[in-house]
Structures are given as C-alpha cells and as structure tokens.
Amino acid sequence: MAFRGGGRGARLLELLNSQRDERPAEEPEPPPAALPTRPVGRGGRGMLILQSLDANRAQPQPPSVEALSGQSGLRQPYENLLESRLAKLAVGPGGDACTSASHEKVKETRLKNGDSCSDDGDNARVESRHGTCGRLVRATCNYINLNINPGMGVFEYEVRFEPRIDFLKFRRALLFQHEDKIGRAKTFDGVVLYLPHKLPDTILASKHPTDGSDVNVKIIFKRYSKMKDTIHLYNVLFKRIMSALEMTRIGRHFYLSKCCSQIPAHKLEVWPGYVTAVDEYEGGVKLCIDNSHRVLRTMTILDTMNRIVQDNPGNYKQKVTNEVMGHTVLTRYNNKTYRIDEIDWNMTPRSKFSGKDNEQVSFLDYYNHQYGIKIRDEKQPLLVSRVKRLQGEQEVETAICLIPELSFMTGLTDEQRADFRLMKSVAVYTRIAPEQRHRSLLNFVKSVNETPKAKALLADWGLSLSPETMELNARELDVEDIIVGGGSLRNTKADFGMDICKREVIHAIHLENWVLLHVQNQTDTANEFVRLSKRFGPTMGIQVHEPRRIGLQNDRIDTYVSALKKEGSDAQVVVIIFPTSRDDRYGAVKKVACCDLGVPTQVINSKTLRNESKVRSVVQKILLQITCKLGGSLWTVKIPxxxxxxxxxxxxxxxxxxxxxxxxxxxxxxxxxxxxxxxxxxxxxxxxxxxxxxxxxxxxxxxxxxxxxxxxxxxxxxxxxxxxxxxxxxxxxxxxxxxxxxxxxxxxxxxxxxxxxxQKRINTRIFSIEKNELTNPKPGTIVDNAVTRRNWEDFFLVSQSVREGTVTPTHYIILHDSxxxxxxxxxxxxxxxxxxxxxxxxxxxxxxxxxxxxxxxxxxxxxxxxxxxxxxxxxxxxx
CATH class of the missing domain: 3.30.420.10 (Ribonuclease H-like superfamily/Ribonuclease H)
Structure with a gap:
C-alpha cells in the first residue's frame, strides 16, 4: 500500500457533517498531502457556555496551522451515487413525502389512545407502554424542546453540473456563486440541496473557480418534507451552531479550548465540551445535550517513545508498539484525531511522498513550507493510521502518515486509570453534580439564544430553543428485598455491602481441597490471608480448611504456569498471590487454568492484602468470589x-x-x-x-x-x-x-x-427535583414517556446508587415480545x-x-x- 502524507479529496462519508454555508475561500489548491482545516477558535461568545463549570483557564494556545491529512488526488464521482441517492426522494401527491401505510396506522393509533407500539411488521402490537407501578416523582432531564414554526418545511433539490464536476469543493463554489438566489440558509452535500423555501426549476450560469470556464448549474425540485421528517438536517445545523459559538471540533464532538483545565502534576489537560443530538421522541422533536470532556496528554508521542527507549534500550520497538498502537492521537495543528494502526520504523520525516503534480516532497519541507512548522527530530519513525474512505461506490483504505513530534495521545492508559491520585485529579473536572450540570446546559441554551449568528442559523429554518429543560413524570419503584441465608436484607441506597458479610450465603461451598501459590518472599502475606479466611469465612457460612501451600522461587510466568499445571489439576480452586500486577502473567495463568485444566482460580494482588485498614473487607469479598467460582450462591431476590x-x-x-x-x-x-x-x-x-x-x-x-x-x-x-x-x-x-x-x-x-x-453508552441524564433542588434520582427510578422513542417500546431505568457526579440511566428497548x-x-x-x-x-x-x-x-x-x-x-x- 502506498503511503501518503494526507490528501485533499472530499469524503462522501462526511458530506452532511462538514457542510458550511460560507463560500469557499479563493486560495491555491494545496498539494495532495494537505487538507485545509479551520483554525482553532479563540475566546469569544463560546466562553459563556461553561460559566457554571469551575474550570481553570488554559494558557493561550499557539496559532493553529493546516493539517497533513486525507488522501491525494481523489475526484469524487457523484453521479455514480446519484441514482441511489435520488431513489430516496420519492414524491407523493402534492409534493409531500410518501409514508408507509403501516407507519401511518401506528402513528394514528398512538395519537388517538396516547399509546405507542413497535414497528415490528406482523408482530407489531399496540398497547399502552407506560407503566403505573411505583411512586410518582418530579424530574427533569437534559432534553430541550426544539420549537418549529408552523408551516416550515424542507425543500429538496437535485443539483446537476454541465459539464460534469466531480470535486466537492468546486461543486459548492459553483453553486454558492448564486447565494442571492438560493438564500443564506442551505445545506448542500454535493448531490442534494436542502432549502427552507421553494425555488422554481432553474439553470444558473457559473464560472469555474480555476479556469473561469462556463458551467451550467441545474436545480431540479424533488420533494417537500416536513421539518420533523428531516432530522439529519438538525444535527448538521447544530454542528454549525457549535462553530458559531467558537468551539473546537475534535473527532465528532466540540470543545472549548479556551476553557481547558491543566493538570501539570500528571501532564494532562481536560477540555470541556458538549455532545448534541436532535431526534423525534414521543413528546416531539427535542435536542439532547450533555457535557463532554476530553482528556489530553501534554506529552507528545515522541516524548513517550524517548522515555521507553531510555527504560528498555534492548527491546524498545516492541514496547513502543504496545504503548502506542491501537490508541487515538490528536494532532493539535488541525485538532483531528487518528487511530494508530502501525509504526513504520523505515520512514522518517526525511522520507518523501508524491505531492502536487507528482512532485516528490519530504515531510520536513512540506511542513516547513506549507505551515511554518520545523520538525526538530529528523530521525523519528512515522505513525501510520489507516482510514477507510468512500471512493465512488467502493470503500478504499488509505494510509496516513503522522509525525510523532506533532501527535498527542488522548485518553488514559490502564496504568494511569489505576493511579488513584491521578483519577481523583481528573474527576474534579469530569464528575459534575446534577445542579452544576443542569446549570451548564442552560448556559449553552442561553449562549445559542444570545449569539446573533447561532440564533440566526436556527431562525432561518424556522426553529428556536426553549429556555428550560423539560420536566418528566418519573416513577420510583419499591426497594428490593435481598434474600440471604436465614432472612432478608433491605437497603434504600441499593448497597448492602456492609450487611452481606454478616450473614450466611444461601448456598455455601466449603474450601476443603484448595491450593495457594505465592513467591517465597510473600509467605507472611499468604499466612495472614489464610488466617483471616479461617476467621471470617464461618460468619458467612463458608468453612475454610488449610490449603496446600506452594512457595515459588521467583515470579516468572513459566514458574507460575509450571506450578499450576503440577498442583492445580485436582484442586477445588487455586488461589494465586501476585507480587505485582502484570497483564501478561495474569493472561498466561488464566489460559492454563480456564482452558487447559478447567480449574477455577482466584488471583490476588499482594498490595491489597497489605492494607491493614481494608484487609478484612478484602478477604471477605475474596471468599464470596471464590464461593461463586465454585458454583455456590450468595443471595437472591424474589422473582415471581x-x-x-x-x-x-x-x-x-x-x-x-x-x-x-x-x-x-x-x-x-x-x-x-x-x-x-x-x-x-x-x-x-x-x-x-x-x-x-x-x-x-x-x-x-x-x-x-x-x-x-x-x-x-x-x-x-x-x-x-x-x-x-x-x-x-x-x-x-x-x-x-x-x-x-x-x-x-x-x-x-x-x-x-x-x-x-x-444500551449503556447514552447521553440521557435524569435529574430528580426535591425541594426545588436537583439531585440524582434514587435507584428504581423509571422514565417511560416524553423522551422515549416513537416507534419502539422502551424505558430508562436508574438501578445504581451514585455518590459523586451525575448518574447515567440505562436505556432498554423491547425489540420483541410474544x-x-x-x-x-x-x-x-x-x-x-x-x-x-x-x-x-x-x-x-x-x-x-x-x-x-x-x-x-x-x-x-x-x-x-x-x-x-x-x-x-x-x-x-x-x-
């Protein structure tokens, strides 16, 4: 596969997500390795959004430059997609969109009875999908009503170019020469033009932006749709609104770069931002908005490579590959993210690629000449990200080369997540209490309504945002009784950890034939674990006998594996105490035990047993876990x-x-x-x-x-x-x-x-209203109205207790029910x-x-x- 330093080709997969109303700037076309990008926004109206967040102001960011990204020399053959795209533009009587009879029947029934159903073909059933059990509670959520002016709609047009034009940038430039005729409010994806008003079929004369030749732009009306039937346009519109609020796009979401919070002790920074999505729900068209945070590292990939080389000079390539490959990096010069698929150790910034007119250009010269960036380390290897793009009707894979010196890792490693102090520092900015989160959402709405450009973008399409979040009718289910040996437990906080260790389990498995593996210098820790197990086990109904102790000479992987194969084949369970946490050693032990021997194992990190203040709780939980692995049962609930x-x-x-x-x-x-x-x-x-x-x-x-x-x-x-x-x-x-x-x-x-x-990964948030204050809803809170889907039977459930931050409910969709x-x-x-x-x-x-x-x-x-x-x-x- 040929490597390229990027590209200028338009990406059909991102047409609807990347449209802007402004006319493309008249500038020389960059070489194949370059893709013009917007500079990072600075300050301005977007600052109003997160006034409620206690985020530290970031230091001024250096000026952004255009990026090395994309693929070279592509021309998008839009006509190849025209037939499939226009097939969706069926025109009904009077210009209205055709709607299936089954969907209209479902909709009519729902509006008549206040009920809903699933579009399930022959298995569709129409019945009330709103529950009645539980106590009614007041609640609000992170949904904003999107008001649509009566009579507003979307007019769709096919746009043809004679002679044929393939490049999206030129298509948009040719069409937008007639902004006085088509209007300011528009969305054009290269094939279809969307307007809030009707135009007569017309042919416009345009001039080609490079050679000045005549090009006819033919606009053909296809259909009229109601605003609620073109939800994808709303989401395109809100991406423009984010840009109008001077927010920076990273990946799919937008962030306030000027409000980033520095964590110098851990070389991290946190960017606050928002996730938005517009959809039609049972209660109408609504905007779902939630806070989002992006954790970025201030160390470059090159810094990480140099650190690994110093620590592992003999096997640094494999270590670097394990550290970097598969992770996402951010190139700050264009604020784009890439997934690293490979490290090419044979390529350096001195390597060359085919630029404009097939001219061979080195990465050093390209960055220096095009963007004013001087790469310091000329011997560093290049990162490779393979990006799949749509070329015509086929998906092709392009390899994009990135400079480690200019790339920053995003997110946290497993080692960083295990660092309690680091996670506590990050949580200060990412765990937002319900009251604070709600205030931040209202500030976003206020920013949109008070920013002239953002407000105009909505008004041009006949839209407006309600100033407040919508209230919900939620229900709170009764507390569950937990059945244990000799009785039951009830805990209103949905957490009975303090009580379960004081009661017997409902079906215990006694430890009679078990093996304990540990290195010899961990003998005291192993002895203490056995002593505490014998002491606390009987309280939970678990009798613990003396194990077969195996002291190992060292903590090498093959030492553990050999001892496990020799001593564990006839054991009830094998308990292994590791001196440190290592994934490779853990995986080797688990593979032998679970796949080859068929013996349950319990791996313990010796560090957890050395904490005297928590060792009792740790041992009790380990015994409960071992009981489960042996086929025992701890507790149950009443299931009728x-x-x-x-x-x-x-x-x-x-x-x-x-x-x-x-x-x-x-x-x-x-x-x-x-x-x-x-x-x-x-x-x-x-x-x-x-x-x-x-x-x-x-x-x-x-x-x-x-x-x-x-x-x-x-x-x-x-x-x-x-x-x-x-x-x-x-x-x-x-x-x-x-x-x-x-x-x-x-x-x-x-x-x-x-x-x-x-569905766990959702952006819906529910806030309980108690005495005019917003708190996390209690476990058992259910919402099955207003923000649920129109065509599916679904509900949101809060089943866990959260002490910090804002709880995220789980979304359940009943796909089928006979x-x-x-x-x-x-x-x-x-x-x-x-x-x-x-x-x-x-x-x-x-x-x-x-x-x-x-x-x-x-x-x-x-x-x-x-x-x-x-x-x-x-x-x-x-x-």
Missing part, C-alpha cells in the same frame, strides 16, 4: 416467574490487536437466577450481530432441560452491545433465527420470547436482575446476565483467547 430462562449476551472487540471478536451467552438454570450456564463463541473482527448465538441458545435449552426436566415456557434475553443503527437488523435477523431454533431443539416447541436491547407481559412486569424484573450480580453487593447499571456476559467476553477476548473448559460452564469462574 415460573419456568422461565433469562439470558444475557455481549460481544468483546479487541480495540488494539483487532483479533477475533468474542461473543458471550449466559443463561439461567433455576427460578432464583442463582445458577448460570456460560458459553462463548468466536467471530470475525468487528462483527456484532452474532449468528452463533443461535447455537448457544440451543445448548442453553438442552442444559435447562437437563437440570429441570422440562423446557422453559418463557425466554427473556437481554442483548447488550447493539446501537440504534442495528436495531432493525437485529430484529429482522437474530429473532427469526432464535424462533427457528426452538423447533429444532424439540418439535413443536414454541416458547414465549422477549428480547430487550440494553409473552404479552405487562410493561410494569418487564420493568420490575429488569430492576430485580440488577441486584443479582455477585461481584457487587448492590444494584448495578445492567441486569446481572448482561454483566456476566460482559465479564466472560472480556476475559476470553483479552486474556485467554480460547474457549473455556466445559468443566467450568456451569460456574461463574470469570468473576
């Missing part, structure tokens, strides 16, 4: 469903090595949901919709029958890892496969199936399952089967990279 199998699924994608993805499937084996059956499967990298889950479902049903003597009547699946764009695909592919699987397992077997999509369960029952069951995760004595963000699937997929994909032994399939060995 009989003969039901509850499943959880998740997929792990390796973000760095891009290896095979791992899907995990967890299914319950008893009514109390205390016993689980675990399966994994491997698939191509990046695959999310997993056909192999059908095989897992068949195995899970056979295992359920083996344990219970009958198949389940109801099957409930919590499917994690599905985004909005994959909902329909999952509904149309996965669910029919599950249904076809049932009959293959047993002829005529047709259980009731309910599938819920679990069980005819009431929405109240689905919501309550979901809340109950959030207490059944045995690695945390309290409520967590997602139902336990989802979290179990996540942990299993992560362990398999990150460490063992092989299927686990069948001996462990009915145990929670991965906790």
């Amino acid at each position: 469903l009989n003969n039901v199998m509850i499943c959880g699924t998740d997929v792990y994608h390796d973000p760095i090595k891009k290896g095979r993805s791992v899907g995990a499937f967890i299914s319950s084996l008893n009514k109390e949901c205390t016993r689980w059956y675990c399966q994994t499967n491997f698939m191509d990298a990046g695959q999310e919709l997993v056909n192999q889950f059908v095989v897992c479902m068949a195995n899970a049903l056979k295992k359920f029958y083996e344990i219970n003597g009958q198949f389940p009547v109801k099957i409930i699946i919590y499917r994690d890892g599905i985004g909005d764009g994959q909902l329909k695909v999952s509904q149309q592919l996965e669910i029919p496969q599950f249904q076809a699987c049932f009959d293959r397992v047993s002829s005529g077997y047709k259980p009731q199936l309910t599938v819920l999509i679990v 069980s005819e369960m009431k929405i109240d029952h689905i919501q309550r069951l979901t809340y109950k399952l959030c207490f059944m995760y045995y690695n945390w004595p309290g409520g967590i963000r997602v139902p336990a089967p989802c979290q179990y699937a996540h942990k299993l997929a992560y362990l398999t994909g990150q460490h063992t990279r092989s299927p686990h032994s069948n001996k462990l399939s009915n145990k929670l060995f991965f906790l």
Whole structure:
C-alpha cells in the first residue's frame, strides 16, 4: 500500500457533517498531502457556555496551522451515487413525502389512545407502554424542546453540473456563486440541496473557480418534507451552531479550548465540551445535550517513545508498539484525531511522498513550507493510521502518515486509570453534580439564544430553543428485598455491602481441597490471608480448611504456569498471590487454568492484602468470589416467574490487536437466577450481530432441560452491545433465527420470547427535583414517556446508587415480545436482575446476565483467547 502524507479529496462519508454555508475561500489548491482545516477558535461568545463549570483557564494556545491529512488526488464521482441517492426522494401527491401505510396506522393509533407500539411488521402490537407501578416523582432531564414554526418545511433539490464536476469543493463554489438566489440558509452535500423555501426549476450560469470556464448549474425540485421528517438536517445545523459559538471540533464532538483545565502534576489537560443530538421522541422533536470532556496528554508521542527507549534500550520497538498502537492521537495543528494502526520504523520525516503534480516532497519541507512548522527530530519513525474512505461506490483504505513530534495521545492508559491520585485529579473536572450540570446546559441554551449568528442559523429554518429543560413524570419503584441465608436484607441506597458479610450465603461451598501459590518472599502475606479466611469465612457460612501451600522461587510466568499445571489439576480452586500486577502473567495463568485444566482460580494482588485498614473487607469479598467460582450462591431476590430462562449476551472487540471478536451467552438454570450456564463463541473482527448465538441458545435449552426436566415456557434475553443503527437488523435477523431454533431443539416447541436491547453508552441524564433542588434520582427510578422513542417500546431505568457526579440511566428497548407481559412486569424484573450480580453487593447499571456476559467476553477476548473448559460452564469462574 502506498503511503501518503494526507490528501485533499472530499469524503462522501462526511458530506452532511462538514457542510458550511460560507463560500469557499479563493486560495491555491494545496498539494495532495494537505487538507485545509479551520483554525482553532479563540475566546469569544463560546466562553459563556461553561460559566457554571469551575474550570481553570488554559494558557493561550499557539496559532493553529493546516493539517497533513486525507488522501491525494481523489475526484469524487457523484453521479455514480446519484441514482441511489435520488431513489430516496420519492414524491407523493402534492409534493409531500410518501409514508408507509403501516407507519401511518401506528402513528394514528398512538395519537388517538396516547399509546405507542413497535414497528415490528406482523408482530407489531399496540398497547399502552407506560407503566403505573411505583411512586410518582418530579424530574427533569437534559432534553430541550426544539420549537418549529408552523408551516416550515424542507425543500429538496437535485443539483446537476454541465459539464460534469466531480470535486466537492468546486461543486459548492459553483453553486454558492448564486447565494442571492438560493438564500443564506442551505445545506448542500454535493448531490442534494436542502432549502427552507421553494425555488422554481432553474439553470444558473457559473464560472469555474480555476479556469473561469462556463458551467451550467441545474436545480431540479424533488420533494417537500416536513421539518420533523428531516432530522439529519438538525444535527448538521447544530454542528454549525457549535462553530458559531467558537468551539473546537475534535473527532465528532466540540470543545472549548479556551476553557481547558491543566493538570501539570500528571501532564494532562481536560477540555470541556458538549455532545448534541436532535431526534423525534414521543413528546416531539427535542435536542439532547450533555457535557463532554476530553482528556489530553501534554506529552507528545515522541516524548513517550524517548522515555521507553531510555527504560528498555534492548527491546524498545516492541514496547513502543504496545504503548502506542491501537490508541487515538490528536494532532493539535488541525485538532483531528487518528487511530494508530502501525509504526513504520523505515520512514522518517526525511522520507518523501508524491505531492502536487507528482512532485516528490519530504515531510520536513512540506511542513516547513506549507505551515511554518520545523520538525526538530529528523530521525523519528512515522505513525501510520489507516482510514477507510468512500471512493465512488467502493470503500478504499488509505494510509496516513503522522509525525510523532506533532501527535498527542488522548485518553488514559490502564496504568494511569489505576493511579488513584491521578483519577481523583481528573474527576474534579469530569464528575459534575446534577445542579452544576443542569446549570451548564442552560448556559449553552442561553449562549445559542444570545449569539446573533447561532440564533440566526436556527431562525432561518424556522426553529428556536426553549429556555428550560423539560420536566418528566418519573416513577420510583419499591426497594428490593435481598434474600440471604436465614432472612432478608433491605437497603434504600441499593448497597448492602456492609450487611452481606454478616450473614450466611444461601448456598455455601466449603474450601476443603484448595491450593495457594505465592513467591517465597510473600509467605507472611499468604499466612495472614489464610488466617483471616479461617476467621471470617464461618460468619458467612463458608468453612475454610488449610490449603496446600506452594512457595515459588521467583515470579516468572513459566514458574507460575509450571506450578499450576503440577498442583492445580485436582484442586477445588487455586488461589494465586501476585507480587505485582502484570497483564501478561495474569493472561498466561488464566489460559492454563480456564482452558487447559478447567480449574477455577482466584488471583490476588499482594498490595491489597497489605492494607491493614481494608484487609478484612478484602478477604471477605475474596471468599464470596471464590464461593461463586465454585458454583455456590450468595443471595437472591424474589422473582415471581415460573419456568422461565433469562439470558444475557455481549460481544468483546479487541480495540488494539483487532483479533477475533468474542461473543458471550449466559443463561439461567433455576427460578432464583442463582445458577448460570456460560458459553462463548468466536467471530470475525468487528462483527456484532452474532449468528452463533443461535447455537448457544440451543445448548442453553438442552442444559435447562437437563437440570429441570422440562423446557422453559418463557425466554427473556437481554442483548447488550447493539446501537440504534442495528436495531432493525437485529430484529429482522437474530429473532427469526432464535424462533427457528426452538423447533429444532424439540418439535413443536414454541416458547414465549422477549428480547430487550440494553444500551449503556447514552447521553440521557435524569435529574430528580426535591425541594426545588436537583439531585440524582434514587435507584428504581423509571422514565417511560416524553423522551422515549416513537416507534419502539422502551424505558430508562436508574438501578445504581451514585455518590459523586451525575448518574447515567440505562436505556432498554423491547425489540420483541410474544409473552404479552405487562410493561410494569418487564420493568420490575429488569430492576430485580440488577441486584443479582455477585461481584457487587448492590444494584448495578445492567441486569446481572448482561454483566456476566460482559465479564466472560472480556476475559476470553483479552486474556485467554480460547474457549473455556466445559468443566467450568456451569460456574461463574470469570468473576
């Protein structure tokens, strides 16, 4: 693959995201390695937005320069896409957009009854999707009503150029020469022009911006759409508004560079910003806005490389690759982010690439001549980022070379995340309390409404923002009783960690034949662990006998592996005390134990056992964890469903090595949901919709029958890892496969199936209103109106207790339901399952089967990279 220093080609994948109303500046076309970019905004109106945040003012930023980015010499053949793009512009009677009859029927029913339904084809059902259980509470959220002036709409036009013009920049320049005729408010993606008013079909005469030749621009009306039917235009519009507020775009989001907060002790800085999204919800068209933060390192990649070379002069290349590859870097000269896929040790800034007119230009000369940047280290290797772009109708991969000296790592490493002091320093700026967050959101709205350019952008399309966030009708479910040995517990804070260690577990597994591995200089720590285990275990109903102690000569990986193979094959469980935390050693031990021997293991960092103030709590939790790994049960909740199998699924994608993805499937084996059956499967990298889950479902049903003597009547699946764009695909592919699987397992077997999509990475925030103050909602708070989807049956649930910052609810979408369960029952069951995760004595963000699937997929994909032994399939060995 040829390496290029960047490019000027227009990216069809970003057409709608990168349009601007201003006419392109008349300037010489840069060489193939350069892509003109906007400079970083400075000060101004955008400063008003985050007045409520206690962020330190950053030092003045150096002037930004244009970037080395993109691919060289591409001409986008827009006509190749014209047929497919115009196929979507169907014109209905009177110029209105055609709408499917089924969708109109759903909409009519919803408006009539105040109800909603899922567009589920033949399986669509229309019923009330609003629950009634629980106590009504006042709440607000981070949604702003987007008001649409009556009669406003969007007119869509096809734009043709004669002679044919391929380059987007020239297309826009030719069209925008007639701004007096088409108006200021417009969006043009190279093929389709969107206007808030109607134009007659016309042919405009333009001059080519380079040679002055005549070009005819033909504008052909295609259809009229209501504003609410063109949601994508809103999101394009708000990107322009962010620029009008002088915010800096990094990746997909916008940040206030002038408000960044420096953390010199850790060589970090935090940029505050916003995430915005406009969509149509049950309560109408709304803007969802949330605070966002970008953690940047002030050290360049070259600084990181030099540090590694000094520490590891003999094996520095591998260390540098492990440190850098797969991570995201920021090039400050254009504020763009790139994912590092490779380090080319054979290329340096002295290397040359093909510039304009195929002229060979070195990176040194290019940066110095084009941007005034003088690269100091001429021998540094180059970073390689492979970017996929659309060329015509095909996706091509282009390698972009980056200079380490000009690149900064974003985010935090695992080592940095383990640094308590560092994370505490970062949390000062990123963990925002509900009252402070809400005030920041209102300041954003105020900035938009008081900035003339931003306000005009909305007004030109007949839009305006409400000054306040919208209020919600939320419900608070009753506190869950936790059933333990000899009684039950109730904790209004959804956290019963203080009580669980004082009560017996409901099904204990005694430690009778277990092995303890440790290096010889950790003997005192190992002895203390055994002593405390014998002391605290009986209180929880766990009898701890003396282990077989194995003292190791050193902490090498092969030493641990050899001792594990020799002593652990016939053990109940192997407890291993590591002197330090190392991923490679952890992965090697887990692979041997989980895949080869089929023996549960418990790995302990000796540092956690040396903290005298916390050692009691640590030992108690370790004993509980070991009990789970041996097949025991700690606690349960009352689940009033009989003969039901509850499943959880998740997929792990390796973000760095891009290896095979791992899907995990967890299914319950008893009514109390205390016993689980675990399966994994491997698939191509990046695959999310997993056909192999059908095989897992068949195995899970056979295992359920083996344990219970009958198949389940109801099957409930919590499917994690599905985004909005994959909902329909999952509904149309996965669910029919599950249904076809049932009959293959047993002829005529047709259980009731309910599938819920679990979404954790959302921007929705809910604030409870108590005595005119905003606080985090209590665990059990449910919102299923106003901000829920129009065409899906969904709800938001807060199931965890958060002491700092603002809680993030979890979004549940009922993708399919043939069980005819009431929405109240689905919501309550979901809340109950959030207490059944045995690695945390309290409520967590997602139902336990989802979290179990996540942990299993992560362990398999990150460490063992092989299927686990069948001996462990009915145990929670991965906790």
